[in-house]
Amino acid sequence: MTQMQLADRVRNLAQQPWGLWWMQAQRLTRIELRRNLFSWKATWIYCLAFIPTVIILIHMLFDRHPSFAMSDDTNILAGIVQLYYIRLGVFFGCLGIFSRLIRGEMIERSLHFYLLSPVRREVLLLAKFAAGSISAVFLFGSAIAASFMLMYAGFGAAGGDYIFNGPGMGQLEAYLLIVVLACLGYGAVFLLLSMIFRNPTPAALLMLGWETINPVLPSLLQKMSVASYLRHLMPVPVGAEGIFALLTVETEPVSGWAATAGLLALIAIVLTYSCYRIRTLEIRYSAE
């Protein structure tokens, strides 16, 4: 590409109506958030997110909390995040939220409403993705934050000291970063799967299997997995015992920055392909 061609492309990009697209994306996101978070159909995702929180609340109210048990509870919390939230809760929650964004609208025969609005399809897709991500991060992020606080609340002053003067706050930040990346990663993949398959659930179950066996795969294949990046960000390693050993195999160490950048690159690739798919998407409800 010559310098002149490059300059033309840059000028062309600068002339696009970015302000309008931004405004449309914000409004679409608001419409989608209203539907994602304030609908009876979202009840099961609230349950999925907050079941561990309720259990931890009961544990806090009715169990004794000797200070020597704090490290056990820290390990339990790490296990809940890695084995429940990342493997199951966020996975199936994102499957529900993100596969509804396009495929759900096709099943309900209401997608044409958006495709007949003066909004570029790429803007529509990215706004729906943003709304799905905000919904998922809000639900699972607040559930993990609440679980974390309740887990240490039972220890009284020692718990507060662990959070605010010890490693607690750093761990909470790491868990929230993991949830954000998990929601974005699984969300992008499920959004794409829902555009390729009429029923994305079998493909999602295959993906769950792939994520499960991923630690024993060669290094190159491990990079094609959301969970493999997240594993490197865990602030507290989860012990590998029994059946869980398969889920927590130690792989070659990767820095937090590299894992985050790798996952963001994976998300960008999946979203770029999704944008290409939505350009050619046709409304044929009779085929649904």
Next chain:
Amino acid sequence: MNDRIIFEDVSKFYGEVLGVNRISLSIPPGITTLVGPNGSGKTTIMNLMTGLVQPSNGHISVLGLSPADQTELFSILGYCTQFDFFPRGLTGWQFVLDGLMLHGMEKDLAVDLAAQAIERVQLGDAAGRKIAGYSKGMRQKIRLAQAIAHHPRVLVLDEPLNGLDPMARAESIALFQELGRQGMHVLISSHILDEVDRISDRVILITGGYLIAEGNIHQVRQEVHEKPMQVLIRCDHPEVLAAKMFAINHCVEARLHADGKGVFLRTAGIDQFYSVLNGIVADGLVKIDAVAPADDDANAIYQYLIGTDGSPS
């Protein structure tokens, strides 16, 4: 900007199933009605125009814009689809307002336009209710309100009279006529041929995915040469008129009206027919009360060109 909707040799196949085949059209402003049996390709043409489906071959432009230019196209086009489904949980007001907000306009302007559109389809009282509780006619009206709310230059209406009661139907037709008079492109698909006659400036007849005829109803009728035109003449001596007219060789059928005060005449040469009729009147042989084409309407054209079974005759 071009002021026509243009289809150039457009085909659409759904897998191996034909949607439309090699359609070429140039649609000027005014009311144009797509007429054809179920599955003939009417909705496919509308969906192609609006980019909901992509053509397998050919090229489409709407006032110079490609259906792929969504931002520009849907600023000037409103499409009232026949899909009777809505985003979940919305009220009629939210449905229209959300659509307007996506145009990027200020909220105050969007609120004003939404109120005007809802008032125009006379749904003001029900606007605050959930669409899920609407009757079929109300859902049809709210879709129409959403399609016209941003004052488009092109309005595409797929079976817009379905589900409407006679009063609402008359109001909708009056609205379409008003929009057509304002110079808008109004493209309507309809099964109700009597209403097609009343509202259309042009018709497009389509069946099995093939374009059968297009143009002004009267022009299309005159081009159907193999079906002689039928004229009803009300007069005092219909039998005399029938005998005189039947003597000329392009008059192929004469049939007395049931009340004995008129005659149906079928002719293969309508211009010559009127010339001979003028001569008979000038000779004072019969006194004519009224002359009216009896099969110069959308219904007759439909029957002649498409038939009752939907296949071209």
